[in-house]
Amino acid sequence: MRSDLLTNVLSDLNGASADIEASAIISTDGLMMAAQLPSGLDEDRVGAMGAAMLSLGDRTAQELSRGTLEQVLIKGDTGYVLMTHAGHEAVLSVLAKPEARLGLIFLDVKRAAEAVAKLV
Amino acid sequence: MAMEDKIDFEELARETKILTGFTPAHEQLLIDAAPEIQPHLGAVTESFYAALHQLPKAQPFIEGRLESLKHTHRQWLESLFVGPFGADYTRAMYKVGMVHVKVKLPVEFMQGAGTMIQSELIEVSRKVYADNPQRMGDVIRAVNGVIGFSVTIMQESYQASSLVEELEKFLAITGMSRNLFNNLALAYEVK
Numbered sequence: 040m041r042s043d044l045l046t047n048v049l050s051d052l053n054g055a056s057a058d059i060e061a062s063a064i065i066s067t068d069g070l071m072m073a074a075q076l077p078s079g080l081d082e083d084r085v086g087a088m089g090a091a092m093l094s095l096g097d098r099t100a101q102e103l104s105r106g107t108l109e110q111v112l113i114k115g116d117t118g119y120v121l122m123t124h125a126g127h128e129a130v131l132s133v134l135a136k137p138e139a140r141l142g143l144i145f146l147d148v149k150r151a152a153e154a155v156a157k158l159v
Numbered sequence: 160m161a162m163e164d165k166i167d168f169e170e171l172a173r174e175t176k177i178l179t180g181f182t183p184a185h186e187q188l189l190i191d192a193a194p195e196i197q198p199h200l201g202a203v204t205e206s207f208y209a210a211l212h213q214l215p216k217a218q219p220f221i222e223g224r225l226e227s228l229k230h231t232h233r234q235w236l237e238s239l240f241v242g243p244f245g246a247d248y249t250r251a252m253y254k255v256g257m258v259h260v261k262v263k264l265p266v267e268f269m270q271g272a273g274t275m276i277q278s279e280l281i282e283v284s285r286k287v288y289a290d291n292p293q294r295m296g297d298v299i300r301a302v303n304g305v306i307g308f309s310v311t312i313m314q315e316s317y318q319a320s321s322l323v324e325e326l327e328k329f330l331a332i333t334g335m336s337r338n339l340f341n342n343l344a345l346a347y348e349v350k
Contacts, residue, residue: 081346083345084346084347087339087343090339094334094336095333098333098334
């Protein structure tokens with residue numbers, strides 16, 4: 040089933056780096072498609088907020104002449120949130136630790152996004 | 160689906176009549192009073208637009224359209240003494256509220272106009288039924304009911320339309336889809 044395949048992508052992603060704490064695949068309308076999130080996080084809110092951030096990111100990149108959006112990165116004092124398009128219909132959202140090596144994270148996320156894009 | 164297509168106007172009419180105290184007895188009183196009141200309605204329209212003429216802010220909404228606005232106004236006044244005041248009338252009042260938002264008429268104009276017209280109609284009732292205080296009181300109560308009912312419907316649609324307009328602006332600026340916005344709102348509803 041496609042949802043299992045999507046979950047497998049997330050399992051592989053989370054397993055690829057100890058710095059990745061959680062990940063989710065969200066439709067562009069903000070609905071959760073697959074998730075590997077810690078308990079205590081509301082899936083509906085994570086999904087909708089992630090999609091909204093990427094949507095705003097798209098518009099901001101356009102308005103400020105930064106070209107096509109590649110990713111949105113949020114840095115908090117307890118870690119990062121990274122969001123990127125995964126094809127035209129989905130968003131990949133990743134939570135990473137504050138000490139994460141971003142170069143590697145970006146690479147892992149890019150590969151996972153490409154895998155998701157083939158599935159959705 | 161257009162905003163107004165999602166509304167049950169029968170139910171809206173029923174609820175608003177309860178809220179504004181506009182009863183079936185009031186509706187019948189207005190219909191019964193029509194032959195005596197209607198000859199005075201032209202003067203009410205003239206008085207209304209004479210008052211608006213004193214407001215500089217109102218001029219952009221009136222200029223070049225005075226006669227057609229007076230005609231529409233007169234038609235509406237007459238309908239207050241014809242009825243019925245069910246789903247069709249409610250839908251018509253709802254559309255008036257929406258149009259007011261579209262033309263950017265300030266909401267206080269709509270509210271103030273309702274009060275002005277109410278005063279004029281009360282004055283007409285006072286003159287027409289000067290010899291019959293009981294009937295005067297009954298017709299005035301009916302006038303209060305129908306104006307309150309009508310303005311409440313218009314205000315409800317004005318508010319809803321204003322919110323829709325603001326939301327459309329927000330969605331256009333941010334590039335967010337309506338579906339995404341709805342799902343975001345749903346996700347944050349109190350569970």
